[in-house]
Amino acid sequence: MIKNILVLCFFCVFFSGTAFCQDEIEIDSQVISINPDGGYIIIKAGEADGVEIGDGLIVHRSGEKIAEAQVIEARAEVSAAQILNASSEIKEGDGILIVKKIKKPAAIKVVKKEKTYKKPALKKEKNLREPKKSKWATLLGSAAEVSSTAPVMAVGSVSRSGDVQQANQESSVVRADINADPSTVFSYVLIVLRENGYSVVLSSRTTGVILCVKPLELSLMKELWADAHARIGHRLAVSIEIKNNNGVSELSAYGFREHFQKGKQIRFSVTKDTMYSDKSNSECYNDIEGLISKIKERVVGK
Numbered sequence: 687m688i689k690n691i692l693v694l695c696f697f698c699v700f701f702s703g704t705a706f707c708q709d710e711i712e713i714d715s716q717v718i719s720i721n722p723d724g725g726y727i728i729i730k731a732g733e734a735d736g737v738e739i740g741d742g743l744i745v746h747r748s749g750e751k752i753a754e755a756q757v758i759e760a761r762a763e764v765s766a767a768q769i770l771n772a773s774s775e776i777k778e779g780d781g782i783l784i785v786k787k788i789k790k791p792a793a794i795k796v797v798k799k800e801k802t803y804k805k806p807a808l809k810k811e812k813n814l815r816e817p818k819k820s821k822w823a824t825l826l827g828s829a830a831e832v833s834s835t836a837p838v839m840a841v842g843s844v845s846r847s848g849d850v851q852q853a854n855q856e857s858s859v860v861r862a863d864i865n866a867d868p869s870t871v872f873s874y875v876l877i878v879l880r881e882n883g884y885s886v887v888l889s890s891r892t893t894g895v896i897l898c899v900k901p902l903e904l905s906l907m908k909e910l911w912a913d914a915h916a917r918i919g920h921r922l923a924v925s926i927e928i929k930n931n932n933g934v935s936e937l938s939a940y941g942f943r944e945h946f947q948k949g950k951q952i953r954f955s956v957t958k959d960t961m962y963s964d965k966s967n968s969e970c971y972n973d974i975e976g977l978i979s980k981i982k983e984r985v986v987g988k
Contacts, residue, residue: 709787710785710786710787711736711785711786712783712784712785712786713731713735713736713737713782713783713784713786714781714782714783715729715730715731715735715781715782715784716729716730716779716780716781716782717729717730717745717776717777717778717779717780717781717782718730718764718778719778720776720777720778721965721966723965723966725768725769725965725966725967726758726766726767726768726769726904726966727745727755727766727767727769727776728764728765728766728767729743729764729765729766729767729782730763730764730782731763731764731765731782731784732760732761732762732763732764732765733760733761733762734762734763735763736786737757737760737765737784738757738760738950739757739758739759739760739945739946739947739948739950739951739952740756740757740950740952741756741757741760741784741786742754742755742756742757742784742785743755743756743757743767743782743783743784744782744783744784744785745772745776745780745781745782746780746781746782746783747777747780747781751773752772752773752774752776752780753769753770753771753772753773753774753776754769754770754771754772755767755768755769755770756768756770756952757784758920758945758952759918759920759945759947760947766904768945768954858940858941858955858956858957858958858971859938859939859940860938860939860940860971860974860975860978861936861937861938861939861978862937862978862979862981862982863931863934863935863936863937864934864935864937864981864982864985864986865933865934865935865986866935866985866986867930867933867935868894868928868929868930868935869891870935870985871928871935871937871981871985872889872891872894872896872928874981874984874985875896875926875928875937875981876889876896877984878977878980878981878984879896879898879977882900882977882980883900883901884898884899884900884924885898885899885900886898887899887923893927894927894928894929894930895925895926895927895928896925896926896927896928897923897924897925897926898923898924898926899921899922899923899924899944900921900922901919901920901921902920902921902922902943902944902966902970903920904920904966918946918947918948919944919945919946919947920943920944920945921943921944922941922942922943922944922956922970922973923941923942923943923944923953924939924940924941924974924977925939925940925941926938926939927939937978937981937982939974939977939978940955940956941955941956941970941971941973941974942954942955942956943956943966943967943970954967956970956971956974957971958971
């Protein structure tokens with residue numbers, strides 16, 4: 687009897703030690719709600735399970751991966767994730783797998799005769815205990831904090847037709863030529879931004895750069911916005927640059943969707959074409975495109 691108890695204790699200690707040495711953890715969950723436009727999903731796992739904003743996840747069904755997504759908001763028991771790509775339609779009940787890197791415990795150091803060294807036994811033990819590997823390898827990890835400003839990207843050439851356009855099909859930059867000096871255009875840009883619900887974060891008349899933001903409403907996640915002290919936010923940010931080219935103002939606008947929670951921040955570029963149906967992304971792009979048109983109309987019709 688005593689022998690059996692000792693054997694049982696040995697296995698418990700061994701397996702708990704194995705889990706302690708792993709450098710990855712897996713969180714299994716499922717999809718409980720889907721945005722009608724396919725851009726976002728709600729999963730049945732949250733902060734209590736170790737989920738954080740920025741975590742990457744895999745959606746799977748019957749052992750096959752069907753999509754990848756990234757967490758943009760986490761609550762105690764549920765989280766919201768933006769779909770990055772999908773090979774088939776996501777349905778309620780589909781499985782969710784999150785693979786996260788975890789910090790390894792600091793190596794035990796022994797001081798002897800004023801010398802510090804690591805125990806050889808620890809290194810040998812580590813080699814014998816390989817970390818658990820996931821069935822799927824994902825390149826999505828926990829997102830690091832990023833700057834809240836977005837540089838204006840110079841993509842392609844500018845048409846002289848004067849119409850608002852993309853520099854090329856894949857570009858996220860919206861451009862327009864306005865027949866007025868940059869100082870005048872700059873002033874009207876500030877007016878139009880405030881009229882359309884944007885708040886100016888920074889502006890420089892010398893460089894012709896303006897960064898503005900406005901709240902982004904994601905109806906699927908309204909139930910997650912329970913309290914203000916969680917410091918959760920979703921917004922559209924637009925960076926505008928005005929350059930002088932022989933008396934004609936070249937206006938460029940670049941946008942991104944920004945999600946932040948408890949000191950962590952992630953963002954996604956706003957593009958015209960996406961690999962999946964995302965109404966929110968299209969609406970944001972159309973908003974920027976419409977903003978540039980309104981600025982041009984205001985300047986030309988002054």
